[in-house]
Amino acid sequence: MFTMKTKQAEQTEKIGEQLANSLKPNDVILLDGDLGAGKTTFTKGLAKGLGIKRYVKSPTFTIIHEYREGRMPLFHMDVYRLEDGGGDDLGWDEYFYGDGVSVIEWSQFIQDYLPEDYLRITLKRNDESDNQRTLAFDAQGERYTTLLNDLKEDLK
Template sequence: MKISINNPNETERLAEHIGSVAEAGDTIILSGDLGAGKTTLTKGIALGLGITQMIKSPTYTIIREYQTGRLPLYHMDVYRIEASAEDLALDEYFEGDGLSVVEWGQLLGEFLPADYLEITLEKDPADLEKREAVLQASGPKAEAFLKRIQQRLEEVK
């Protein structure tokens, strides 16, 4: 599924809809160049979960947990992991009671969860505000998540 985005506000609104239909144990892998909007997307997802506290990039902490929404949000950034991802016990998050959002998740390789929704943000070289979000499910739980997102987006059209 491809979605055209015109500006950061639209990125956040799309993400809010994604967060509003997330269920415990869902995992989102965020891909895209530096500055593509991965953290902006996560901020919107948090709003959709009812989390109003400030969302910061977990670049140096690797994992930030937010417990104040209808589901916990586990926001991860694995760009800088030098140790083995195995040492981080990420599967405890992926199989847990919240929503896991992993920036640069494709770098996990063999430690990627078996079931996840990948959201790739691609910049428009002609217009720095515009993006294209490509949502692709890998696994049955992610397929169901993608269907809920599609239904939600149809409802708000």
């Protein structure tokens, strides 16, 4: 487990951009936290780091946005609407074991479909000014332990 704080949205985005430098196809990043915690802001940074120029917004109503023009595809998922189920036919394995990076917001709602190994990032607002965040990183599996260690080195 690794925890860090940011003081503004740009810092949260920059950490996502740094992480993108070490990402490989089939990587799975889980982003959890309350509404407005910075999950999509973090994903914008990931997209930028992957060379994606399109505007990144939360796929709340479409569930999945695919961005294919970067160094590798980014599959951005917001599964909040699947809280009561309904994700059986979305082809999770095609995303998780495809040619890109999968980023899943609200991952607890599809826990049964997730791969065994992943990097979970829990984002939490620290103040009422809506600027400060705490990011808690939890690596599951050897690949993600290495990824997290690389990120810690990059952020020094």
